[in-house]
Amino acid sequence: MSETLRDIEKLADASYEFGFSTDLDTDVAPPGLTEDTVRLIAAKKDEPDWLLEWRLKAFAAWQQMEEPDWAKLQIAPIDYQSISYWAAPKKKPVLDSLDEVDPEIREMFDKLGIPLHEQKMLSNVAVDAIVDSVSVTTTFKETLAEAGVIFCSFSEAVRDHPDLVREHLGSVVPVRDNFFAALNSAVFSDGSFCYIPKGVRCPMELSTYFRINSMNTGQFERTLIVAEDDSHVSYLEGCTAPQRDENQLHAAVVELVAKDRAEIKYSTVQNWYPGDENGVGGIYNFVTKRGRAHTDAKISWTQVETGSAITWKYPSVILQGDRSVGEFYSVALSSKRQQADTGTKMVHIGADTTSSIISKGISAGNGQNTYRGLVKMMRSAENARNYTQCDSLLLGKRCGAHTVPYIEVKNPSAQVEHEASTSTVGEDQLYYCRQRGMSEEDAMAMIVNGFCREVFDELPMEFAVEAQRLLSASLEGSVG
């Protein structure tokens, strides 16, 4: 193996800067999952009966289901009875005032670079901060309320806007959709809720920041975004977790509803703890994300996935209304022993619907990266169109990249295009950059960022910079 190649592999071997844990006084339920656990969660949260019934229905369904095994992933058996399904910081903050947030939690978020004091915050971004199972605070609530936008924790939404939640919960991802979605539906603890009224353009970016802190707990949050006719919202989620030796399960569900002519842009920067170079520890990130686009509506998913030991997620769009638009932009990095099986599903139902998929997979170390995507043109999808581009970049000799497109076309007028490429960072590219004075590390970061540019261009400005930094950090190492 050449010197350059060894250096590339060193570069790919990065340290995880968010691996600290915070000593919070936490209320944790004993491990195990039975109907009583579901009842306990509902009781802790003082939920209405309809929601408990909904959870129990999901739990019953989950018990009959089996883990999916079709993804190209090696997953050690998960003992669902050894996980604790409820963990919450004990000093429950008064949700209406930031000053009431536990100083230790505030400090934790400061350390993560997400200050919760409004005067210090990124301008024009409202944040809902979630630690373990519960939301600890939401910023900029009043500014949003003036525009009629509701942005709050899921628990608050159940309490304050039960009709809206009841109408849309499970309307895009039914409780029986898949094993992990059913599990989430039974035990979800909190999450974010967002409602944009008719004709409103949300005045700022909305953001949820997820942090797993406790040991041996799973994180099961739900996000529900409802954009009424002619409204517009851009939403971002970020995630980190402490460095721990055991695997932790994160099984989230995100549902988006874009009514007529509405637009939802949903961006994710996922940086859960990936485990170490021997594959010990790390988050299992098993997430179901789906949006329903009504007539002339547009749903756009952008994801930058650099963390987690295992990533299993396929943010999808059901293009129900005529002329609706679905987009998926993805960068997924698998280094060390990370595995990612990710992609999207575009289900075209309406006429003249269009979808585009740009997927960039980066594999390094012993990482395995699979793009798995479904493009389905239903019989009714007259003149529907899809364009898919899947590019894979290999850094080193022990990693792998796989592309598995599924295409189902039932309407002869539909058009589907698929392009795929696999490349390596060439020694000649690195040499060229070094001849121009750049260090090997800088050259590598530049080349990889260039590879991802089409996706980064889709992220809101502040987060595009963050994503580039994160990607460079994930590739950083000791160049000899």
Added chain:
Amino acid sequence: MLHVDDLTVSIGGTPILKGLDLEVGPGEVHAIMGPNGSGKSTFAHALAGREGYDVEGTVTLDGADLLAMEPEDRAAAGVFMGFQYPVEIPGVNNMYFLRTALNSVRRSRGEDEISAREFLKVAQEAMDLVEMKQDFLNRSVNAGFSGGEKKRNEILQMAVMQPKLAVLDETDSGLDIDALRVVASGVNALRGPERSMIVITHYQRLLDYIKPDYVHVLVNGRIVESGDHTLALHLEEKGYADFLGEDAELTGASA
């Protein structure tokens, strides 16, 4: 300024350069000519620091030991190589690349980074030199460039980097006559008392535009003849046959 003493280079056990000596003074332009396979490009890459070469001998630039340096340190020391086949870097903006390169060498030299405003000025002057339009800087590095554009981009980079020693490896290959004229006039504009150049070429054609102070003939890993620009004209007329000796048949076959 540049001293090359008994330079030998092997690649994968095969000797390519077999004891090359060369002295290049400040401000001088040296042309190196030779048949295919004589080791011209290997010499250029040995100066730039390409990996995978087994190199022996001595190469110093203003007294500094080039062979002990990484490629990026050689760049900071003032070595610039114009590539025969410039590399494509998709998604990386040409302007960003140039500015990163310039700032990298400035940092290595302990200088301040260039301001955006000052850089734009430098870039604009370089663009005028190679007759490139503004959008050139906003495209990805060499991606989708024509052969001529790639070579012009190399000269543009040289103009921005302002090297002490420029090694131009077959900069004329693949150029039509107009592009050749642009590239050559760019090179000529960058000649100066503080900048030495080594121009590697297969054909005399380039030397109609870039008049060298010295011409060297490289055959089978050694410089076998040196002279002024008239030597190039002689080669144009007679070919390399005079210099090939007992290897004539072999080298001729591979040409």
